Amino acid sequence: MGVHGIISYGAYIPRGCLLRSSIAEFTGKGSNKGARSVASYDENTTTMGVEAARNALKRSDTNPKKLWFSTVVPAYMDKTNATNIHSALQLDDFVEATDFGNSTRSAIGALSNALESDFSTLVVTADLRTGPSGGTEESSGGDASTALLIGTDEQGALLAEYLGGVTVTSDFTDRWRVPGTSYSQVWEERFGEQAYKPLVERAWSEALRKVDIRTEDISLALISGLHSRAVAKSIPLIDVEVADDLTGKIGNTGAAHPSLLLANFLDQAKPGEVVALIVLADGCDVLFFRTTQEVENRRNPVPISDQIESQSPVPYSKYLSWRGLLDSQLPNRPSPTRPSSPAAVRRNDWKMGFVASKDTTTGIVHMPPSRIGIKGGDVDDMEKLPMADSIGTIETFTLDNLVYSPNSPVVFAVVNFEGGGRLPVELTDADPEKIEIGGQVEMTFRCLYTADGIHNYFWKARPVRREREKS
Structure with missing residues (x-):
């Protein structure tokens, strides 16, 4: 063959x-x-x-x-x-x-x-x-x-x-x-x-x-x-x-x-x-x-x-x-509960594939996906829109020293995506002192946390590599 x-x-x-x-x-x-x-x-x-x-x-x-x-x-x-x-x-x-x-x-x-x-x-x-x-x-x-x-x-x-x-x-x-x-x-x-x-x-x-x-x-x-x-x-x-x-x-x-x-x-x-x-x-x-x-x-x-x-x-x-080889004091907040498997199945395209929805009438991108547009219209008048390869721009961000995380402080940012869509996301692989409003980010698949042996996978944003910016 x-x-x-x-x-x-x-x-x-x-x-x-x-x-x-x-x-x-x-x-x-x-x-x-x-x-x-x-x-x-x-x-x-x-x-x-x-x-x-x-x-x-x-x-x-x-x-x-x-x-x-x-x-x-x-x-x-x-x-x-x-x-x-x-x-x-x-x-x-x-x-x-x-x-x-x-x-x-x-x-x-x-x-x-x-x-x-x-x-x-x-x-x-x-x-x-x-x-x-x-x-x-x-x-x-x-x-x-x-x-x-x-x-x-x-x-x-x-x-x-x-x-x-x-x-x-x-x-x-x-x-x-x-x-x-x-x-x-x-x-x-x-x-x-x-x-x-x-x-x-x-x-x-x-x-x-x-x-x-x-x-x-x-x-x-x-x-x-x-x-x-x-x-x-x-x-x-x-x-x-x-x-x-x-x-x-x-x-x-x-x-x-x-x-x-x-x-x-x-x-x-x-x-x-x-x-x-x-x-x-x-x-x-x-x-x-x-x-x-x-x-x-x-x-x-x-x-x-x-x-x-x-x-x-x-x-x-x-x-x-x-690596779990050194016990470190984590923020004094409750540990997260295990993610719901039934809920994850219902939203699998969004949770695992980072697939949003786009209103076919207005063109508005909904993140997370919705069955009905923010401006009304017909139910399920949406098309799936994969966003994992989209480039985003940081609109604003904040540092959180109290939220549960093995890598404090956690950086949360509101990101505007090319072609439409806005979402608050967690940043990773980033130096908090070097993050700037207007900086470009790309999406990466990560584990938010693990509870009761279940890994809570979702997408985070990270600064775009220099090589991609040049291409």
């Missing part, structure tokens, strides 16, 4: 970063070099996945038939997290939404299966890494998400063709985390290093033979794995130039890292380049791609390099508080 490959892609790196020097200063341990990405207090793997998926779908006319979400830190167990992403993206009800989880290898497994499928599939991955305070797992980890729209050249123009690949599976325990714990445990590093080396050699030689390709034909290799020493020892085994793995700038983002490296490659790639993606996780996976002419026309809306450049440092104490 045609040539398989990547139709579009997106990546999301949180705007916060944690300087490793701040960890060393606080704990007296670790390196002073580099930084790691940090998800905000109102972000989890689902909200990050929504951001990456939105970026992937902006530059494509292909509608996915399946949505697969892979993470090792799901916001929910039992409930499907992919359905939250499905609702936020306002995908058709007949689009299958499924979770892939439990291990970092599930992410590359989802990608490999999508590349063999005849259905257009949006593969979303996200991870949120943490570890004991002052430890290597904490400082070397990172938070990020990616989305790859996979399909055939008959379903959409390909940015990169899939040439083929190989999977080698091996059962050994060098990293593990039991249910209910928040971070991984690892075996002595030399054990994993010795276990992965023959797997890489075997997978690489078999992949070259199967795809019928020579090392001199490969432009670049991307190597990913949570075992940093095994990754480093793999480089001389393949005899191909290896790209920077970004761990010095954002840390290792676990399940999201292989596709993040692939997205970073596509941000810069020229047509006709062949790239090898090598993933070390309970075995070794090798996938080959070749870019097409289309790669220069539909790149990630905000390149990964620009997202890294625009990050702002987060104090280590705030990071610990956001």
Whole structure:
């Protein structure tokens, strides 16, 4: 059914970063070099996945038939997290939404299966890494998400063709985390290093033979794995130039890292380049791609390099508080009650998809949506109006130091949207001292709070990135 490959892609790196020097200063341990990405207090793997998926779908006319979400830190167990992403993206009800989880290898497994499928599939991955305070797992980890729209050249123009690949599976325990714990445990590093080396050699030689390709034909290799020493020892085994793995700038983002490296490659790639993606996780996976002419026309809306450049440092104490590793005094107000599931279902388009209504007679935009116009008229004389991609302008704002929040003070603003509509919203990813009336904001999917185990998802506003203002 045609040539398989990547139709579009997106990546999301949180705007916060944690300087490793701040960890060393606080704990007296670790390196002073580099930084790691940090998800905000109102972000989890689902909200990050929504951001990456939105970026992937902006530059494509292909509608996915399946949505697969892979993470090792799901916001929910039992409930499907992919359905939250499905609702936020306002995908058709007949689009299958499924979770892939439990291990970092599930992410590359989802990608490999999508590349063999005849259905257009949006593969979303996200991870949120943490570890004991002052430890290597904490400082070397990172938070990020990616989305790859996979399909055939008959379903959409390909940015990169899939040439083929190989999977080698091996059962050994060098990293593990039991249910209910928040971070991984690892075996002595030399054990994993010795276990992965023959797997890489075997997978690489078999992949070259199967795809019928020579090392001199490969432009670049991307190597990913949570075992940093095994990754480093793999480089001389393949005899191909290896790209920077970004761990010095954002840390290792676990399940999201292989596709993040692939997205970073596509941000810069020229047509006709062949790239090898090598993933070390309970075995070794090798996938080959070749870019097409289309790669220069539909790149990630905000390149990964620009997202890294625009990050702002987060104090280590705030990071610990956001992760629940440090008890902080919250405003002396009652904790919020759990959101109503029946009410959420009735207003799902608004709550999850940020869909307003527009009066077909007067043209007035109603936020939240209404069945009847503010100036009267016929009931249900409305059309749905998606607002998630709309740019807004701050009309006025206030700082609230008393409202319940793990990140006080909370900034509330009245926002006027381009094309109509006005709404009071909470701002996020913003420095209260830098907010100005007239400033432009964009919408982002976040978790307002969690009560009784239920996440109250909705949309917040954040300052528009510099890159988007320039575009």
